[in-house]
Amino acid sequence: MTAPTPTGCRDAPVLKERGQREVFCGLTGIIWLHRKMQDAFFLVVGSRTCAHLLQSAAGVMIFAEPRFGTAILEEKDLAGMADAQAELDREVARLLDRRHDIRRLFLVGSCPSEVIKLDIGKAAERLSAAHAPHVQVLNYSGSGIETTFTEGEDACLAAMVPVLSESDRKELLLVGALPDVVEDQTLGLLDAIGVTPVRCLPARRAAEAPGVGSKTVFALTQPFLGETSAALVRRGARRIAAPFPFGAEGTTLWLKAVAAEFGIAPEVVDRVTAAPRARAAKAVSGAAETLRGKRIFFMPDSQLEIPLARFLTRECGMQAIEIGTPYLHTAIHGPELDLIEAGPRLSEGQDVDLQLDRVRAARPDLTVCGLGLANPLEAEGLATKWAIELVFTPIHFYEQAGDLAALFARPLRRRALLDRRAPRLEAAE
Amino acid sequence: MKLTLWTYEGPPHVGAMRVATGMKGLHMVLHAPQGDTYADLLFTMIERRDHRPPVSYTTFQARDLGGDTAGLFRTACQDAYDRFRPEALIVAASCTAELIQDDPGGLAETMGLPVPVIPLELPSYQRKENFGCDEAFLQIARALARPMARTDAVSCNILGPTGLGFRHRDDVAEITALLNEMGVAVNVTAPMGARPSDIARMGTAHFNVLLYPETAESTARWAERELEQPFTRTVPLGTLATRAFIDEVRALSGSTRPVDENRLRQPWWASSVDSTYLTGKRVFIFGDGTHAMAAARIARDEMGFEVAGLGCYNREQARPLRALAREMGIEALVTDDYLDVERAIESAQPEMILGTQMERHIGKRLGIPCAVISAPVHVQDFPARYSPQMGFEGANVIFDTWVHPLVMGLEEHLLHMFREDFEFHDAAGPSHHGGHAPRRQESTTPAAQPAASAAAVSGGSMPPETAPAHLQTDLEDTAVVWLACAESELRKIPFFVRGKARRNTEAFAVQRGLARISVDTLYEAKAHYAR
Numbered sequence: 001m002t003a004p005t006p007t008g009c010r011d012a013p014v015l016k017e018r019g020q021r022e023v024f025c026g027l028t029g030i031i032w033l034h035r036k037m038q039d040a041f042f043l044v045v046g047s048r049t050c051a052h053l054l055q056s057a058a059g060v061m062i063f064a065e066p067r068f069g070t071a072i073l074e075e076k077d078l079a080g081m082a083d084a085q086a087e088l089d090r091e092v093a094r095l096l097d098r099r100h101d102i103r104r105l106f107l108v109g110s111c112p113s114e115v116i117k118l119d120i121g122k123a124a125e126r127l128s129a130a131h132a133p134h135v136q137v138l139n140y141s142g143s144g145i146e147t148t149f150t151e152g153e154d155a156c157l158a159a160m161v162p163v164l165s166e167s168d169r170k171e172l173l174l175v176g177a178l179p180d181v182v183e184d185q186t187l188g189l190l191d192a193i194g195v196t197p198v199r200c201l202p203a204r205r206a207a208e209a210p211g212v213g214s215k216t217v218f219a220l221t222q223p224f225l226g227e228t229s230a231a232l233v234r235r236g237a238r239r240i241a242a243p244f245p246f247g248a249e250g251t252t253l254w255l256k257a258v259a260a261e262f263g264i265a266p267e268v269v270d271r272v273t274a275a276p277r278a279r280a281a282k283a284v285s286g287a288a289e290t291l292r293g294k295r296i297f298f299m300p301d302s303q304l305e306i307p308l309a310r311f312l313t314r315e316c317g318m319q320a321i322e323i324g325t326p327y328l329h330t331a332i333h334g335p336e337l338d339l340i341e342a343g344p345r346l347s348e349g350q351d352v353d354l355q356l357d358r359v360r361a362a363r364p365d366l367t368v369c370g371l372g373l374a375n376p377l378e379a380e381g382l383a384t385k386w387a388i389e390l391v392f393t394p395i396h397f398y399e400q401a402g403d404l405a406a407l408f409a410r411p412l413r414r415r416a417l418l419d420r421r422a423p424r425l426e427a428a429e
Numbered sequence: 430m431k432l433t434l435w436t437y438e439g440p441p442h443v444g445a446m447r448v449a450t451g452m453k454g455l456h457m458v459l460h461a462p463q464g465d466t467y468a469d470l471l472f473t474m475i476e477r478r479d480h481r482p483p484v485s486y487t488t489f490q491a492r493d494l495g496g497d498t499a500g501l502f503r504t505a506c507q508d509a510y511d512r513f514r515p516e517a518l519i520v521a522a523s524c525t526a527e528l529i530q531d532d533p534g535g536l537a538e539t540m541g542l543p544v545p546v547i548p549l550e551l552p553s554y555q556r557k558e559n560f561g562c563d564e565a566f567l568q569i570a571r572a573l574a575r576p577m578a579r580t581d582a583v584s585c586n587i588l589g590p591t592g593l594g595f596r597h598r599d600d601v602a603e604i605t606a607l608l609n610e611m612g613v614a615v616n617v618t619a620p621m622g623a624r625p626s627d628i629a630r631m632g633t634a635h636f637n638v639l640l641y642p643e644t645a646e647s648t649a650r651w652a653e654r655e656l657e658q659p660f661t662r663t664v665p666l667g668t669l670a671t672r673a674f675i676d677e678v679r680a681l682s683g684s685t686r687p688v689d690e691n692r693l694r695q696p697w698w699a700s701s702v703d704s705t706y707l708t709g710k711r712v713f714i715f716g717d718g719t720h721a722m723a724a725a726r727i728a729r730d731e732m733g734f735e736v737a738g739l740g741c742y743n744r745e746q747a748r749p750l751r752a753l754a755r756e757m758g759i760e761a762l763v764t765d766d767y768l769d770v771e772r773a774i775e776s777a778q779p780e781m782i783l784g785t786q787m788e789r790h791i792g793k794r795l796g797i798p799c800a801v802i803s804a805p806v807h808v809q810d811f812p813a814r815y816s817p818q819m820g821f822e823g824a825n826v827i828f829d830t831w832v833h834p835l836v837m838g839l840e841e842h843l844l845h846m847f848r849e850d851f852e853f854h855d856a857a858g859p860s861h862h863g864g865h866a867p868r869r870q871e872s873t874t875p876a877a878q879p880a881a882s883a884a885a886v887s888g889g890s891m892p893p894e895t896a897p898a899h900l901q902t903d904l905e906d907t908a909v910v911w912l913a914c915a916e917s918e919l920r921k922i923p924f925f926v927r928g929k930a931r932r933n934t935e936a937f938a939v940q941r942g943l944a945r946i947s948v949d950t951l952y953e954a955k956a957h958y959a960r
Binding site: 019020021022023024025026027028043045047048049051052053055056057059066068069070071072073074075077078084087088090091094095111112114115116143144145146148353370371372373374375376378379 | 430431432433434435436438439440442443462463464465466467468469470471473474477478479480481482485486487488489490491493494505508512523524525528529552553554555557807
């Protein structure tokens with residue numbers, strides 16, 4: 001574990017690439033958002049491709065009659081636009097008739113609906129009026145042309161901000177969809193430290209939606225929430241800048257930044273968090289034995305890459321070769337970059353073939369990448385950690401720090417286990 | 430617009446990707462927005478391929494739209510050619526690119542690449558994945574294959590296997606071996622495993638074996654016309670169809686060599702007394718047209734099942750499937766809406782479902798055993814072991830696969846005898862399903878309402894929901910009332926036939942205008958429907 005160095009990465013040059021990008025579009029966010037918002041339905045207005053994407057990404061979850069679906073555009077919808085609005089009204093009415101438990105309906109724009117300029121904003125207003133007060137209809141875009149993977153959550157939360165009620169209380173707003181168990185742990189920690197009242201965006205149910213106003217302060221729990229952050233600022237709220245709560249160090253720094261905003265001394269945080277911090281350090285140390293000294297390469301995916309690289313280099317002793325991110329928000333990622341020792345290449349955007357050339361040249365011990373690249377790289381003899389799991393698995397705050405490190409250690413441990421028993425199949429070129 | 434939760438088929442460009450990924454030395458350039466690369470993971474994860482699909486995407490973003498997306502496409506084409514040096518390129522637009530009208534075909538043609546560039550028209554808003562396969566393969570064949578002198582020895586091409594095909598890998602091995610046994614050499618297997626240069630020499634074969642009409646019928650018909658190659662009409666799924674296929678190959682090739690049936694065990698397995706209890710088991714069959722029709726014939730003619738329902742999701746096969754269903758005295762179900770399929774299964778109350786991944790889940794919800802016979806399928810149906818569906822080994826595999834989910838014969842009898850037994854009661858389910866056997870749900874009387882909402886809960890990790898609308902109308906429509914004694918008698922009937930008994934008894938009561946069902950009604954109905 002390296003001590004903080006004055007030479008962070010904030011001013012390091014960033015390799016900006018444009019070319020083929022091997023990433024998900026923002027529609028994918030629906031898969032975890034619909035679990036978090038228990039009375040919301042996500043209706044994608046798109047094509048068969050969009051439906052097929054959600055089905056492929058959601059795996060078996062699709063069979064649980066989930067609260068999302070796709071209104072598939074057909075030939076006749078492309079012909080006349082007025083028709084498309086009427087069709088949408090009809091499909092929404094049928095859906096709401098079938099699902100009385102729905103309180104919030106999100107119309108989610110896709111590439112096809114954006115390209116034909118189908119005005120789902122207007123549709124949302126009209127449908128909101130038609131189905132008020134029982135159902136609130138909002139809209140955002142999860143299209144691939146505008147959003148990359150986790151930016152879908154950003155676009156969704158940002159769409160909720162303008163309709164939040166006005167509040168004049170000094171409140172902490174936790175921003176970012178976290179698994180319920182993690183959210184509860186966090187609320188418990190903040191309560192023990194003395195930070196109250198605390199509300200969450202998104203709330204689990206529509207009735208629990210937070211208010212916002214000029215006394216609101218908010219802390220991001222996810223690094224991909226640039227638009228949401230800007231929308232909250234427009235409502236007069238103020239962002240607490242902090243590293244993200246990954247690992248013991250990230251969690252402690254995050255809590256201290258929040259505590260400071262509420263006039264609570266860092267010593268209080270240290271006292272309250274002593275036990276969970278020790279637990280986290282202990283849990284991480286197991287995995288760190290496997291990870292120490294190993295070289296890691298991040299391909300762009302979720303914008304979690306920078307904070308995760310910080311955790312893995314500082315708390316697990318890994319060495320980062322390249323940290324790729326789909327977008328680099330300097331203001332949001334800055335505190336993280338300060339903590340990462342200079343050395344790794346930072347890259348924003350992607351030209352996947354060029355980046356794969358760099359991976360092959362560097363032959364890292366572990367490559368973090370998407371599912372379309374993982375098996376092909378494994379077959380070339382390179383260990384991989386598929387990135388989407390980092391979004392679906394609870395990894396934030398103290399109690400999950402060990403799990404987070406273990407996610408990266410597991411592929412390396414497995415490799416060692418299998419290597420011991422049988423020679424590896426040499427990749428056929 | 431149509432609200433869709435689950436689709437049996439992807440968009441047509443995914444079909445074209447299946448052709449490209451099946452082939453070697455061919456590269457596809459897809460004009461598509463960022464995000465459409467998700468389709469790669471179907472190949473790398475479900476089929477567990479050890480290399481990236483040979484597909485380059487332009488991955489345009491919003492900021493590119495105002496500018497030069499056509500230029501982006503040209504660059505992607507040039508980069509793909511320079512990097513991969515394919516023998517041929519196919520170019521296409523995905524659904525979004527279809528809207529921006531850049532014409533990939535025209536753009537690529539003007540670039541003067543030194544290899545054939547084959548444009549594909551894929552109408553994303555009308556057609557689906559199977560069409561995409563069929564069309565891509567047809568265009569590749571049209572562009573590359575020419576009439577040629579035949580090989581000296583009799584030979585054929587195998588047409589249809591693609592990437593991401595249900596058991597295509599092993600079907601090809603099985604049929605290739607069968608053809609070789611008959612003295613027929615396989616000239617080219619395509620698309621799977623073929624290079625563009627192989628497609629170019631397709632014309633040297635004497636005839637074509639069409640394994641999967643869904644993916645290659647257009648090519649087979651084109652070759653029949655342009656290359657004067659007849660093609661086989663029988664798909665060798667099942668023992669009888671395999672024998673018919675052998676006869677067809679004999680007629681086309683003049684082969685007289687005997688075929689060794691020693692390793693074919695399915696006919697004896699099915700006639701052995703252990704299988705007697707399979708007689709008249711009511712099966713519901715759904716899948717792609719080819720597999721569904723073959724399964725219906727196997728079920729009726731080789732397993733002694735009763736086909737209680739037959740359907741397919743691909744409209745292209747609707748006509749022959751409807752004809753077969755008529756022949757079996759049932760109404761065909763042609764739909765791509767899984768809710769329709771679920772309703773049809775509920776009303777048919779089969780003892781077994783043969784279907785796709787989706788029907789497996791419907792079966793789980795309804796507590797009906799199910800075996801998978803068709804795409805779409807999950808990763809477990811791309812097995813490591815050899816498991817063809819076609820040919821004689823395919824018949825063996827099919828027998829095992831279909832029989833396994835059923836309650837076994839002796840167990841069925843014991844359940845009859847000891848139905849009140851505390852540890853051998855119906856809720857325990859079939860013993861070979863371990864502790865996870867699904868409970869049989871009953872859904873047609875008010876008394877069964879709690880069971881229905883329990884089904885909603887066990888449907889996944891979802892919070893309980895209100896019963897589906899069609900279930901509610903079902904409840905309201907049921908005018909007949911079960912007397913308590915009849916209800917308790919019904920409970921003594923083993924769970925795997927109880928649904929059928931309930932349906933039959935209610936139908937019997939309605940037919941006779943009875944408002945109440947007594948124990949007598951139950952047994953009168955039993956006698957009425959006895960076979």
